[in-house]
Amino acid sequence: MTHAVTRFPEGFLWGAATAAHQIEGNNTNSDWWRKEHDDAAGIKEPSLDACDSYHRWQEDMDLLAGLGFTDYRFSIEWARIEPAPGHFSRAELAHYRRMVEGALERGLRPMVTLHHFTVPRWFEDRGGWTAEGAVELFERYVTATAPVIGKGVEHVCTINEPNMISVIAGLAKSGEHGFPPAGLPTPDEDTTRAVVAAHHAARAAVKAINPSIRVGWSVANQVYQSLPGAEDVTAAYRYPREDVFIEAARDDDWIGVQSYTRTRIGADGPIPAPGDAERTLTEWEYYPAAVGHALRHTADIVGDVPLIVTENGIATADDARRVDYYTGALAEVAAALEDGLDIRGYLAWSALDNYEWGSYAPTFGLISVDPETFARTPKPSAHWLGGLGRTRELPRAAG
Numbered sequence: 001m002t003h004a005v006t007r008f009p010e011g012f013l014w015g016a017a018t019a020a021h022q023i024e025g026n027n028t029n030s031d032w033w034r035k036e037h038d039d040a041a042g043i044k045e046p047s048l049d050a051c052d053s054y055h056r057w058q059e060d061m062d063l064l065a066g067l068g069f070t071d072y073r074f075s076i077e078w079a080r081i082e083p084a085p086g087h088f089s090r091a092e093l094a095h096y097r098r099m100v101e102g103a104l105e106r107g108l109r110p111m112v113t114l115h116h117f118t119v120p121r122w123f124e125d126r127g128g129w130t131a132e133g134a135v136e137l138f139e140r141y142v143t144a145t146a147p148v149i150g151k152g153v154e155h156v157c158t159i160n161e162p163n164m165i166s167v168i169a170g171l172a173k174s175g176e177h178g179f180p181p182a183g184l185p186t187p188d189e190d191t192t193r194a195v196v197a198a199h200h201a202a203r204a205a206v207k208a209i210n211p212s213i214r215v216g217w218s219v220a221n222q223v224y225q226s227l228p229g230a231e232d233v234t235a236a237y238r239y240p241r242e243d244v245f246i247e248a249a250r251d252d253d254w255i256g257v258q259s260y261t262r263t264r265i266g267a268d269g270p271i272p273a274p275g276d277a278e279r280t281l282t283e284w285e286y287y288p289a290a291v292g293h294a295l296r297h298t299a300d301i302v303g304d305v306p307l308i309v310t311e312n313g314i315a316t317a318d319d320a321r322r323v324d325y326y327t328g329a330l331a332e333v334a335a336a337l338e339d340g341l342d343i344r345g346y347l348a349w350s351a352l353d354n355y356e357w358g359s360y361a362p363t364f365g366l367i368s369v370d371p372e373t374f375a376r377t378p379k380p381s382a383h384w385l386g387g388l389g390r391t392r393e394l395p396r397a398a399g
């Protein structure tokens, strides 16, 4: 490494990310809400009010802008916007439009995710992603979001972590309960085909709304690392869980890279992290270098499609570990930039301690939220990370 500091490239996105269901509260028309209240689903706790961001989004944005961030990735909720098939709520569209304008007024560039894991109940009832006409229904919803994204939104993410959607569908089909001790369940191929088609249809629909919007999707990258001799096993394992989704972004304006930890693969498949490895509150191995590997692997597949880190972070109750994690992760981003990767932004996961798909226990937030009063308190990591937005300099690896 040759320079004392790595400066953000021109226009670099610097922000934090959230998802509607995880922060808004009372997303009652969604498939997840139903699941949370179904005893058979075995969900630890329901989302209920979440962070009440449906009402408190202005406070969230005030905090993020005040901390020094220049970008905010949030999702809009299909289950609210289209509560019944073909019926679009003008009030909800106006709500999300106010959020876009509210972000712009505060100097936060909004990145809008159109789908982040939750679907309307009626969409699930008719068979979800693999039912006939599902892609067209998603496309129709995307077209209906024109009043939200039509002006002032430079980046739209169509579908968050399509590979996880496919993995969860595969798990449901297999009849197994829960994830294996290491690695991911086998994705459902029909779901993969459907979400890839939905992404491509959505991309065209967004361009039809406003051709200058830069469209992409964000892929969960598990940083599969091969043990010596297991390279072929690793490649075969990774392809349906990751690479097929990255390949589908080859004609996109950018691709979102999301990583948290790594998965090592031996001759017989994934192997759990060693017993003495540091683990986070999600039980994932503490591995800040993940993002560097994820960026490089993605670039190998997409060639010159620009990369944006759309999520990266750690669930921990020890905020000093969060700063340490981000320091390590950003050194990887800096090194990748120095090596010439076209990285256009970094969005931390997550702005707030939020509903982590079944439990509030894993705290990923830069800002804590009191579950009773909803009072927000930025953690030291929030001040530190946001502050880098003012210096526009990335921390570098020691030595």
Ligand code: BGC
Pocket (backbone or CB within 6 Å): 019, 022, 160, 161, 164, 220, 258, 311, 349, 356, 357, 364
């Ligand atoms: C998702 C988020 C989630 C985070 C941490 C990603 O899989 O996009 O919704 O909270 O990782 O698990």
